Amino acid sequence: MIEIKNLTKSFEEKVVLHDINTVFETGKTNLIIGRSGSGKTVLLKNIIGLTQPDSGQIFYDGRELIGMQKKELNTLRREMGMLFQGSALFDSMTVFENVMFPLNMFSKDSYKEREKRAMFCLERVNLLEAEHLFPSEISGGMMKRAAIARAIALNPKYLFCDEPNSGLDPKTALLIDDLIHGITKDYKMTTIINTHDMNSVINIGENIIFIKEGVKEWQGDSHKVIKSDNQALNDFIFASDLFKKVKEVESQIEEG
Amino acid sequence: MNESLHRLGEYVLLMKKSISIPDRWSMFFKQLIREIYKLGVDSLWIVIIISVFIGTVIAIQISLNITSPLIPTFTIGYMTREIILLEFSSSIMCLILAGKVGSNIASEIGTMRVTEQIDAMEIMGVNAANFLILPKLLGLMAFIPVLVIISMFTGILGGTFASYLGDGGVMTPTTFEYGLQIWFNPFYVWYSIVKSIVYAFIIASTSSYFGYFVRGGALEVGKASTNSVVMSSIMILMADVIMTHIMLT
Secondary structure, X not given: OEEEEEEEEEEOOXXXXXXEEEEEOOOOEEEEEOOOOOOXXXXXXXXXXXXXXXXXXXXXXXXXXXXXOHHHHHHHHOOEEEEEOOEOOOOOXXXXXXXXXXXXXXXXXXXXXXXXXXXXXXXXXXXXXXXXXXXXXXXXXXXXXXXXXXHHOOOOOEEXXXXXXXXOOHXXXXXXXXXXXXXXXXXXXXXXXXXXXXXXXXXXXXXXXXXXXXXXXXXXXXXXXXHOOOHHXXXXXXXXXXXXXXXXXXXXXXXX | OHXXXXXXXXXXXHHHHHOOOOOOHHHHHHHHHHHHHHHHHHHHHHHHHHHHHHHHHXXXXXXXXXXXXXXXXXHXXXXXXXXXXXXXXXXXXXXXXXXXXXXXXXXXXXXXXXOOHHHHHHHHOOOHHHHXXXXXXXXXXXXXXXXXXHXXXXXXXXXXXXXXXXXXXXXXXXXXXXXXXXXXXXXXXXXXXXXXXXXXXXXXHHHHXXXXXXXXXXXXXXXXXXXXXXXXXXXXXXXXXXXXXXXXX
């Protein structure tokens, strides 16, 4: 579980996040949604410790991130897995070497055991056929899957995904969503996904936090999101005609 | 002034972060071998080609410019050797390597920065500066002196080749070889090697700094690459003056 208390962050004079309080639950896919520039990426960067908040607290299962000693922070980092928007695979390494990288750096297992673990992770994301290829030789969807395999190599307790579906076709995006959701359930991870993909919101949104102009505007799950009467949330979620119709149909069904 | 001090501070802190005990020695040695091969061994041909041609040209130019009968002809070999040992193989060759190797380092690290590969390492708990920069620093400091020695050898070989061409009339292979051997001071070789080690540190650290702090996209990576070459070259020239003053005067 990751708990955020009174988190505020500003850049120079501009307040980007204001007094955020929330809980990201274990074993659930927690989604941070909001328009571009709403502050969701800054929130994610604060949670993973890439930037420091001006005030507030972040707790990882009771361990406070802010002001943590370097040694303790490094231990915590090894419990984290991160899927970046652009995958962030190491160009100079093959897919297999990318997955082996965190294991080679931190695992005390023998080479054979590390290799076995890497192959298991690649198999979990259905990418065994691409193990000897370089990132430049595989598709965007395969890159995301390779990045997921690398992120779960050390069996992390916390998984962070920054817009995992950006640049993917709808079918591949669904596959990635299902994969992240499945991994979260299998390994009982605390997963936080930063997204503005509405398919993800409906499909895997077990705990959704809607950020508007740096303020937490709404929190709920994928069922509540359809029925919500929050105007800002509805304007964001049901911006497209397709989703407007989905809401209308849902309302009609409810009215009988 | 403030901006310069800020940059100097960033550079010092980056070096402090880079020059520390690696997380995993096996990974460090793997990276070190890779960097020596990529930055050093891959530069071998350019060093040999440039040194042979410049050595040849230096000998021909001196030969053509010695017109006074009072200057002995072995001076051509002597001057060629001194120019190559004292300045060309260390300083000029490192200026060339600053262009080739420095831009390579800055663009590699810069690309890793803008594509979030460095962030990915930091999130894993890897000291990215140490993992990426230390092998480059040590790899270059170990291999550039080797390149400098090869450059000295091939440069003098080029000069000897010029003496066989007979350009300029006054130069003969016998007098050239005599000139090469006369008044030889072995300290000049050590002087060049020491200079090259300092230059290697300048090239690797300056280029790494410019790459590591890139913000933006491909355009900024290109700018960082150019800036790293310019700054490395200026630093090399400044270090040349300082070290010549300390070691030779």
